[in-house]
Amino acid sequence: MPILKSHSIVLRRFDFRETSLIVRFLTREFGKISGILKGIRKDPRKFASTVEPFSHNEIVFYKSRNSSLHLVSQCDAGENFLSLRNNLGRIGVASFMMELVDAVMPDEDKNEEVYNLVLTALSELNNNANHDKIMTIFKIKLLTLSGFRPHLDSCIACNNESLGLTKFSLRMGGMLCQRCVDRDRTSRNIFRGTVATILYIEKNDFKNNLNLGFSMEIKRELDLILNSFIRFHLEKELNSLKVLRKIEFMPLKAAGVPAVPLAGGVKGGI
Ligand SMILES: [Zn+2]
Structure with a gap:
């Protein structure tokens, strides 16, 4: 499982099971990918981003060889476009x-x-x-x-x-x-x-x-x-x-x- 790092924009997110989140990212380096952020809903501090829709983040993920769903281990907040969220x-x-x-x-x-x-x-x-x-x-x-x-x-x-x-x-x-x-x-x-x-x-x-x-x-x-x-x-x-x-x-x-x-x-x- 190679570990990869990428700049990304959150296209879509949905809850998965009790505590996790599945997020579709548009990444600069790999195109559109899906990633799972395990445990983020139980412990939001586990990741340094709240993974808001259309926010910009830097992610680290383990690229799965057999699935299109990859494990995201790190998500750091970049630009959150705060002023557009007021309208x-x-x-x-x-x-x-x-x-x-x-x-x-x-x-x-x-x-x-x-x-x-x-x-x-x-x-x-x-x-x-x-x-x-x-x-x-x-x-x-x-x-x-x-x-x-x-x-x-x-x-x-x-x-x-x-x-x-x-x-x-x-x-x-x-x-x-x-x-x-x-x-x-x-x-x-x-x-x-x-x-x-x-x-x-x-x-x-x-x-x-x-x-x-x-x-x-x-x-x-x-x-x-x-x-x-x-x-x-x-x-x-x-x-x-x-x-x-x-x-x-x-x-x-x-x-x-x-x-x-x-x-x-x-x-x-x-
Ligand atoms: Zn013609």
Whole structure:
């Protein structure tokens, strides 16, 4: 059993038996791993971290040869992102990010870019940047880095770039040209600005993207396309997205305003 050390972010945790905790970590060095922290609920001082969801920790673990569950012997607290934990909307976005990473990333497959993306997004949430925008940028970046990227630069059926790409096919995962549009009759119209925004976000770094303005129409379409795309490919709706919708509608409901789709975009445009 080799002993390994890694920087990690807590994606998910659940109680195991009477006293232990099973935690899914995204590690910088080994990708997504599952570890058991024996006795932590009986004696929390056994570990130097409370292993909060989306906290950053340094862990030492014994890598099992026959199982995907490894024994964590040490867990030292790093950044706990305390200020994001004071805001329900930010907690909702952080929970969504952890659930999405857990759903799209394969086990024990190192991806340092994804690790850095998660850490950057959590830091920006903690720094009070616009959380709705962070979530949009995060979805686009993670889909690209994890290989789930929607095909936007040419027709997904024939690879043509010049025949007017106007419709998006969820089933095929990309744009269709005028000649191929009948290949998926459920494909939907999409603004050129939405495609341009996704391509821009893919190419630019996270901090630069935070300065980008979206018109309300593009923001709504980005949410619709990205959420439908994620739901279609994962074949399920993420629980945290349902919770997030409830959180977003809370102040509106309290004020007697009828619910509208998740919006909150910034005026401007690309
Ligand atoms: Zn085509």
